[in-house]
Each structure stands twice: as structure tokens, then as C-alpha cells.
Amino acid sequence: MTTDIAWEEWGRKDPYFGVITDPKFRRAELTDAARNEFFESGRAHVDYVLRMIRQYLSPTFQPASVLDFGCGVGRLLVHFSPTAGEVVGVDVSISMLEEAQRNCNEFGVSNVRLFPSDDRLTALAGSHYDLIHSFIVFQHMAPERGREIFRRMLGHLAAGGIGAVHFSYSKTCYASTNGVAPPAPATTSLPGAVRIWRTSAATPPPGADPEMQMNPYNLNELLFILQGAGVRRFHVEFTDHGGELGVFLFFQKLP
Numbered sequence: 001m002t003t004d005i006a007w008e009e010w011g012r013k014d015p016y017f018g019v020i021t022d023p024k025f026r027r028a029e030l031t032d033a034a035r036n037e038f039f040e041s042g043r044a045h046v047d048y049v050l051r052m053i054r055q056y057l058s059p060t061f062q063p064a065s066v067l068d069f070g071c072g073v074g075r076l077l078v079h080f081s082p083t084a085g086e087v088v089g090v091d092v093s094i095s096m097l098e099e100a101q102r103n104c105n106e107f108g109v110s111n112v113r114l115f116p117s118d119d120r121l122t123a124l125a126g127s128h129y130d131l132i133h134s135f136i137v138f139q140h141m142a143p144e145r146g147r148e149i150f151r152r153m154l155g156h157l158a159a160g161g162i163g164a165v166h167f168s169y170s171k172t173c174y175a176s177t178n179g180v181a182p183p184a185p186a187t188t189s190l191p192g193a194v195r196i197w198r199t200s201a202a203t204p205p206p207g208a209d210p211e212m213q214m215n216p217y218n219l220n221e222l223l224f225i226l227q228g229a230g231v232r233r234f235h236v237e238f239t240d241h242g243g244e245l246g247v248f249l250f251f252q253k254l255p
């Protein structure tokens, strides 16, 4: 998959900027202060996720096991670690996983296991998790692929378990079509996707950033998958990352 190649390149060349595209997280610019800020953003995110779950779905929620799909350099893993007995991170980029392992070691975290991800979620075979989490990951792959991974992922949610999964669904630039992607021009094979951090030239200039796709998903399809998987309640928080509009879905599978 081309996006997998791009993500391995991000992991190798500029993993922190690949996770949060702010110039201060460029590998060449990454000061100790910026690195601390990067991981503090992870702490705030994990606190927020647990707060949303307890407020809207399960007041006493305390996961024994957590899966973080698309874990990157472990920004969130190291903060999920104290809340759960077992934390599993999977990612399609080996370089991201290597960086995540270094970060887990540095944070003194010993209950995190890391696995390379594939579309069949082979590494998770036979495992179920109390919390399945994924943030700013599905947006980076084609929806027809992401949908199938999402469907499969729900099969790894324990009975009564909780999902916190983020998807992009629209862009502010689609305002004139009520948030729906206009038909793609004949010249692009990526309907609705915008290639950022790269010019539209077929051959990128030397040293250019890898591709980073931003793909909106159809919420009807996602809700259909959730209901089919036994989810009866959910809570949604909207996200807006520079005009990329998203939903952070919090849901509980029936016990």
C-alpha cells in the first residue's frame, strides 16, 4: 500500500512531525522542551479520553487492557500504561514502533507490547481489549481499507468494552456542498483526499516530505458497522484540525 510506504518513510525521517505536523516537532528542531510538550499533549489526550468515557458511557471505567491502533512513537501509550495492566500498540511503520519502544524504555514503562500492524490485525489474533483506541490514524488511509480494519478491530473489543476511535468525515473547504466531497476531478485517483506536505508534481523534489493523505469517511457506513457489531450507545466529540473535520466516536459494545 502506498500509504504504508509513506508512513514508514515518516517514521524513518521525521516521526514526531509525522504525528503532529507542527514545525517545532521536526526532528532537526526537536528541543527537550518541544519533546516534553509533545508527550504532555499525549497525557492531556489520555486524560480527556478517560474523562469522556466516564462522563458519557461508564462512570467507573478502568480498563485492564488497552489497544492503541496506529500508536506512532508512543505519545499515548506511555500515558495509557499507568491506567491499565496491559497496553498493546500496533502500527504499520516499523520505524515508528522502534521509536515507540525507545520512548517506552525512557519513560520506564514495562507493560506495553508493540506489534507491526497489517490489515487482518494478525498480531491481535485471539485477543480482546477493554479499551480500543485510535486517534488521527484512519484518516491517513483509504476509507475502503479503513472500514474493513475498523470492522475487524471491533471483533477484538471485549464484551462491555469501550471504543474511542477517531475518523475524519469532511473538510471546511466542502462548505459549498454541505460537507460532502465534490466529485473528484478525472486527474486524481483519490476522491476527496488532499495530498498535503507534497507538491502535486508526479515526482517529488529530492528531500520532499512523504505523502500524507487526509481521507474523509462516510459516517453512515461507520454507524452501520458499529450497530452491526453490537454497539447500542455512543457519544461523539467533533474535531477540527486545520479545516479537516472529524468525529471522535466513543462507544460501548453490549456485554
Ligand SMILES: C[S@@+](CC[C@H](N)C(=O)[O-])C[C@H]1O[C@@H](n2cnc3c(N)ncnc32)[C@H](O)[C@@H]1O
Pocket: 003, 004, 007, 008, 018, 019, 020, 069, 070, 071, 072, 073, 074, 075, 076, 090, 091, 092, 093, 096, 117, 118, 134, 135, 136, 137, 140, 141
Ligand atoms: C498521525 S500519526 C498518530 C500517532 C498516534 N495515534 C498519536 O496520536 O500520537 C498516524 C500513525 O498511524 C500509523 N498508520 C498509518 N496507516 C496505518 C495502518 N494502515 N495501520 C496501522 N497504522 C497506521 C502511522 O504509521 C502513524 O504512526
